[in-house]
Amino acid sequence: MVQWNMRQVMYEAQRALASPVRNPRMATVIGRLLGLAFVLCFGTGLYSHFLQEPLPGMHFATRPELLYQFTQGTHIIAGIACFPLLLAKLFIVFPDLFQQPPVKSFLNFLERASIALFVGASLVQITIGLLNTYQWYPWPFPFRETHFALGWVLIGSLALHIGIKLPIIARVWRKEADDGSGDDDHLTDAVARDRTATPEAVRLFGSSRPTGVTGRLLAWIDATPDLRADATAERAPSGLDTGSASASRDDTADAEDAARTAHTRLSRRGFLTTVGVSVGTVVVLTTGQTVAPLDAVNAFAPRKKGVGQQGVPVNRTSKQADVAADALAAGWVLTVAHAGVERSFSRSELLAMPQTEVDLPIACVEGWSQLARWRGVRLSDLADLVSADAAASFRLTSLEKKGAYRQTTMGSEYVRDQLTLVALELNGETLDLEHGYPARMIAPGRPGVLQTKWLSRIEAMDV
Amino acid sequence: MSTARTAGNRSVEASGSGELGPALRVTRIVLITLGLAGLAWGAYVLFDSVKPARIPGIALWMGAAIVLHDGVISPLVFFCGILLRRAGHRISGTVILVVQGAIVVGSVMSLIVVPLLIAQSRGTGNPTVLPLDYGVNFAVFWAAVAVVTAAVSFGLYARGRRRLR
Ligand code: HEM
Numbered sequence: 071m072v073q074w075n076m077r078q079v080m081y082e083a084q085r086a087l088a089s090p091v092r093n094p095r096m097a098t099v100i101g102r103l104l105g106l107a108f109v110l111c112f113g114t115g116l117y118s119h120f121l122q123e124p125l126p127g128m129h130f131a132t133r134p135e136l137l138y139q140f141t142q143g144t145h146i147i148a149g150i151a152c153f154p155l156l157l158a159k160l161f162i163v164f165p166d167l168f169q170q171p172p173v174k175s176f177l178n179f180l181e182r183a184s185i186a187l188f189v190g191a192s193l194v195q196i197t198i199g200l201l202n203t204y205q206w207y208p209w210p211f212p213f214r215e216t217h218f219a220l221g222w223v224l225i226g227s228l229a230l231h232i233g234i235k236l237p238i239i240a241r242v243w244r245k246e247a248d249d250g251s252g253d254d255d256h257l258t259d260a261v262a263r264d265r266t267a268t269p270e271a272v273r274l275f276g277s278s279r280p281t282g283v284t285g286r287l288l289a290w291i292d293a294t295p296d297l298r299a300d301a302t303a304e305r306a307p308s309g310l311d312t313g314s315a316s317a318s319r320d321d322t323a324d325a326e327d328a329a330r331t332a333h334t335r336l337s338r339r340g341f342l343t344t345v346g347v348s349v350g351t352v353v354v355l356t357t358g359q360t361v362a363p364l365d366a367v368n369a370f371a372p373r374k375k376g377v378g379q380q381g382v383p384v385n386r387t388s389k390q391a392d393v394a395a396d397a398l399a400a401g402w403v404l405t406v407a408h409a410g411v412e413r414s415f416s417r418s419e420l421l422a423m424p425q426t427e428v429d430l431p432i433a434c435v436e437g438w439s440q441l442a443r444w445r446g447v448r449l450s451d452l453a454d455l456v457s458a459d460a461a462a463s464f465r466l467t468s469l470e471k472k473g474a475y476r477q478t479t480m481g482s483e484y485v486r487d488q489l490t491l492v493a494l495e496l497n498g499e500t501l502d503l504e505h506g507y508p509a510r511m512i513a514p515g516r517p518g519v520l521q522t523k524w525l526s527r528i529e530a531m532d533v
Numbered sequence: 534m535s536t537a538r539t540a541g542n543r544s545v546e547a548s549g550s551g552e553l554g555p556a557l558r559v560t561r562i563v564l565i566t567l568g569l570a571g572l573a574w575g576a577y578v579l580f581d582s583v584k585p586a587r588i589p590g591i592a593l594w595m596g597a598a599i600v601l602h603d604g605v606i607s608p609l610v611f612f613c614g615i616l617l618r619r620a621g622h623r624i625s626g627t628v629i630l631v632v633q634g635a636i637v638v639g640s641v642m643s644l645i646v647v648p649l650l651i652a653q654s655r656g657t658g659n660p661t662v663l664p665l666d667y668g669v670n671f672a673v674f675w676a677a678v679a680v681v682t683a684a685v686s687f688g689l690y691a692r693g694r695r696r697l698r
Contacts, residue, residue: 087611154641157606164607184572190595193602198594200645204652205662210590211583219579220591226571233564240557333626340630347634348641355642355674369670370646378661387659 080170087165090334091341097162098242100345104155105228107148108192112225114145118435119218121517124481132487135514139433142517143360146203146437150356152196154348158341160189181234188227195220203372203436359438373438379502382432382440385518386473388503393524396469402508404492408456408530415452417508420494423447428489434518444512446493449528450486458530460486465531466511469524478520479531484513492525625693628686635682639675646671 118141120128131137173179195217202213209216232239358368358375365375373383388394396402403414415423426448433439453464461482470476484490490513494501501507506523513521553561579588617633646667653663 150645153645157641160602161607161610164603167603186599187572187595189602190599193598194591194594197598201648201652204649205657205659206648206652206655209594211587211594215582216579216587216591219575219582222571222575222578224575226568226573226575228568229564229571230568233561233568236557236561236564237553240553336626336630340627340634344630344634344637348638351638351642352645356645369665369674370642370649370667371665372649372663373661374664377664383661384659390658 077170080168080172083168084165084170087168090337092162092165094238095242095245096338096341097159098239099342100155100159100162101239104152104159105232107152107155108224108228110148111145111152112221114141114148115218115221117141118145118517122478122520124479129481129483130515132483132489132514135430135489136433136439137515138517139360139431139439142433142435142437143357143439146199146360147353147357149196149199150352151349152192153200153352154345156192156196158345158348184227184230184234187223188231191220191223191227195224205372205436360433362441371438372436373434375438375440378440379504380442380497380499382442382496382505383434383438384504385434385436386523388524391468391470391473391524393469393471394503396526397503397507397524402526404509404525405527406452406456406529407527408453408458408462409532411456413456417494420447420492420509423451425494426488426491428491428512430489430512430514432512432518432521433516443497444491444493445495446491446509446512448488449484449490449492449511449513450488452492452528453485453530456530458485459533461533462530465527465529466522466525467527467529468522469526475519475522478522480511480513480516480520484516487514489514492528625689627689627693631685631689632682635678639678642674643671646674 118138121130121138124130134140169182173182198209198213198217201208202217207213354364354367355369356371358364358366359371359373362375368374375383378384388397403416404420405412405414407413424447425445427443427445429441429443431439431441449464453462458464462485463482464480464485465477466480467477468475490511492509493506493512494509496502496505501510506525509525510523511521511525579591583591613636614633617629617636649663649667650671653667657663
């Protein structure tokens with residue numbers, strides 16, 4: 071008896087949640103977009119990861135100069151788009167939560183467990199990603215390591231999920247290819263099912279209409295005949311309705327059918343439009359922090375182009391890095407080292423060397439970017455002064471006392487690039503303390519965290 | 534499998550690979566294998582790079598995210614939908630859809646902006662992070678949503694009236 075009640079509750083939940091947009095085709099359509107966004111995030115995320123932690127022998131492209139700005143900008147744009155897409159996807163499949171019986175077989179159990187993991191990991195991934203760009207870290211675990219591991223979990227779950235659902239996806243696609251419409255009335259569908267009693271419903275209720283709370287609730291909701299009638303009135307004249315089912319027929323059953331079809335199509339179109347507008351809105355209002363033409367409508371991005379010392383935003387302040395005293399000390403020198411040879415340069419000595427001017431963006435892991443004009447000494451010139459090997463990577467050390475990026479490695483492709491500078495000036499002025507005074511790195515196509523500020527030592531590593 | 538099935542509610546056996554051609558069957562096996570490999574690698578990376586004491590926190594967040602979605606957001610959406618449909622006695626179906634859509638668009642944007650406002654009120658110690666008047670922008674945003682929705686609804690309403698005549 072208890073079990074029967076449970077079945078009834080689950081059935082009623084599913085029935086109450088039935089909606090024309092909750093069907094396999096919609097799940098496939100939105101799933102496709104969400105899958106694309108996940109793959110974009112994962113690909114660009116991996117690229118960002120390996121830039122920071124290259125595997126042995128890895129080399130990277132230094133052109134176009136905007137490469138990292140583009141990939142990480144894409145990461146955050148696709149990531150933001152995941153919010154409406156993921157919510158839409160979860161909305162479509164929500165009735166599955168009330169599957170009855172809750173577990174049908176061991177395989178089914180594994181499938182449901184993998185989906186729970188997929189959903190939980192997705193929600194956490196996009197949430198911590200977003201909050202990270204606000205520099206707010208309210209979680210009890212490390213961001214980067216967790217975000218990286220969850221990236222693999224998600225991409226694995228995605229492949230697994232597509233594999234499991236492939237028969238349904240293939241059926242939707244085959245149907246789309248067959249008649250071009252992608253109309254799926256023959257697929258299980260809330261509205262279509264409404265008309266014919268499922269055996270289960272008949273067994274449980276003796277009819278296709280659910281009884282009890284759900285039945286009464288639905289009757290109450292459905293007491294809005296105008297909704298359907300008007301939907302037909304709106305749709306029929308536009309010619310998008312099925313030609314045969316025009317409102318002129320007297321046959322009430324047919325009219326009801328036509329109204330249902332019209333309502334169904336209208337709901338689906340409305341749903342897709344809503345998802346599309348949501349994606350457009352969240353992307354357009356937050357992307358001005360990296361895409362210049364959208365700067366004018368930058369309402370909700372965590373950064374604003376041009377806002378910061380010398381017109382450039384700052385990721386880590388001198389206070390956070392606790393470097394002010396050392397950076398402003400009169401005795402500061404930059405040490406360049408190779409195989410026991412060490413040479414030190416004061417700021418005026420660096421300024422006395424040949425200066426190069428380059429236009430390069432600072433492109434942050436957090437997705438913002440800012441083009442700026444830098445002036446300083448070519449790193450390759452300094453490398454030559456200590457006779458470093460052309461294939462040598464360099465270790466860069468900052469005045470920062472601690473922090474994951476106090477000491478980083480720069481591959482030879484960047485060291486030898488003619489655009490890579492030890493920068494001394496920014497946008498025509500002496501480099502601001504917040505931007506790394508007395509001297510900082512600037513190289514094409516690298517994440518901002520690797521554009522070491524407050525340089526103290528650069529050292530060629532053994533080849 | 535004769536239960537009341539809704540969207541994509543077909544389990545592994547219900548959608549068994551019997552109806553798939555050989556190419557799709559191979560694709561399916563490859564996807565499932567790669568997927569399991571990705572999951573295993575992710576788990577390895579997680580345990581390799583995150584201190585064991587931190588892992589329960591991640592599990593907790595994932596569980597809380599599911600509960601928050603399934604237990605709070607979804608029912609909220611459901612009841613808002615009911616109220617709208619119910620309130621829409623004398624309103625055309627299209628107008629209901631437009632209003633519903635506008636509420637969804639505004640809510641999704643709010644999901645992204647409300648944490649932003651909280652983060653800003655906590656302060657970041659860096660004046661170049663969160664530098665805008667997000668509260669003002671947020672008010673303008675909702676006002677714009679309301680205006681656009683009203684305009685579109687009125688347009689649809691007027692069109693409907695003309696047609697009925
Ligand atoms: C499901 C979608 C996502 C996947 C698969 C994904 C994956 C990744 C991966 C693999 C990395 C590299 C981590 C590392 O350097 O070790 C990364 C970095 C990052 N992601 Fe995501 N991500 C997703 C969504 C998001 C979202 C929605 C946001 C924010 C709106 C975001 C923000 C970031 C940030 C700020 C970083 C840089 C971390 C750093 O290097 O400090 N991600 N992501």
